Amino acid sequence: MKKRSTPPVWQAPLPEATPPSDMAVYQLPTGSYETRASFAFKGGSFRDKRSFAATAILITHPGGDFLVDAGFGAGIAAHVHAQPWFARSPYQATGTASEQLDASGYDRRRLRGVLITHSHWDHVSGLDQLQVPIWTNAGELRYAAQARDGNVFRTVSEGHDIHEYEFGSAPYLGFPSSYDVHGDGSVIVALAGGHTTGSVIVFVTLPTGKRYAFIGDVAWQLEGVRQPAERPLLMRKLADVDPGQVREDLLRVASLAGLMQVVPAHDLTAYEGIPGLAARAASSVS
Ligand SMILES: [Zn+2]
Numbered sequence: 001m002k003k004r005s006t007p008p009v010w011q012a013p014l015p016e017a018t019p020p021s022d023m024a025v026y027q028l029p030t031g032s033y034e035t036r037a038s039f040a041f042k043g044g045s046f047r048d049k050r051s052f053a054a055t056a057i058l059i060t061h062p063g064g065d066f067l068v069d070a071g072f073g074a075g076i077a078a079h080v081h082a083q084p085w086f087a088r089s090p091y092q093a094t095g096t097a098s099e100q101l102d103a104s105g106y107d108r109r110r111l112r113g114v115l116i117t118h119s120h121w122d123h124v125s126g127l128d129q130l131q132v133p134i135w136t137n138a139g140e141l142r143y144a145a146q147a148r149d150g151n152v153f154r155t156v157s158e159g160h161d162i163h164e165y166e167f168g169s170a171p172y173l174g175f176p177s178s179y180d181v182h183g184d185g186s187v188i189v190a191l192a193g194g195h196t197t198g199s200v201i202v203f204v205t206l207p208t209g210k211r212y213a214f215i216g217d218v219a220w221q222l223e224g225v226r227q228p229a230e231r232p233l234l235m236r237k238l239a240d241v242d243p244g245q246v247r248e249d250l251l252r253v254a255s256l257a258g259l260m261q262v263v264p265a266h267d268l269t270a271y272e273g274i275p276g277l278a279a280r281a282a283s284s285v286s
Contacts, residue, residue, distance in 0.1 A: 006228070010255045015172060017185030017205035020062050025204055025212065027274040028056040028100045030071030030126060033080075033091035040266075041224040042232050050221065052266035054122050056097040056114075057214060058277070059204060063182040064112030066135070068202050068214050069265065070126030071097050079125045079152045098129035104277040113163055115181070115189065117216025117265060118199040119144035121152035133161040137179075137191070140198025143241070147196070167191050172203065174252040192218055192252075194245030201253070203260075211260035212274075218249050219264045228254040
């Protein structure tokens, strides 16, 4: 992307949603790994060290709860070791999603599945402790079956049921195909297949009217959305199956940034304001 001004703000009304009153969103930070801003977005400095978040999101809903991505799992050391040089970096693990759910007294029967934004190791590692169906799409399964960086997914998904959802042709906020998880507009999965073939964005609307876009790796840091700025050339070549598609999706996301909380999976600051599981435990006691 050349020097480009911010794309116009989304003008049409936001899509309707009727989320149930007891729906909520929580964050489960499972750790982080170190990288440099110069690798994360064009124009970033090599000296600017960034901590990349590995955070799972829990969406509770009477129709069944979902995790969006799984964070780091019990096998994180092996999962990092399985990476090529550019993805292998020092990391800190602070407790898996599974451990955090148990520690908060969460009833595991409520968990219907893990909805993955894509199949890369840093999003699926924690599946090794979450024996629930993996919700994904045909394009991502095809990608994960063949891609070199699908190796961790192929290992941790063993023994899991795969729930393969299908996109309908209903456009959602500029994205041409989407899937409505609960049928009430509260959790919408939109195809943004540039980083990997079946990468998705998960849009969430809460009963308060608060909206989120969990954009996976469409951008790695919020600067990527705000400027907007793509990944640097080398990283696009290494990390994206279709950089042109990523650019298109990034511009769509940038046009929404003022209307909802946009959360690039790896930006620690993007999760601000999303409560942790302790808040959930406290509210269910009272
Ligand atoms: Zn990632």
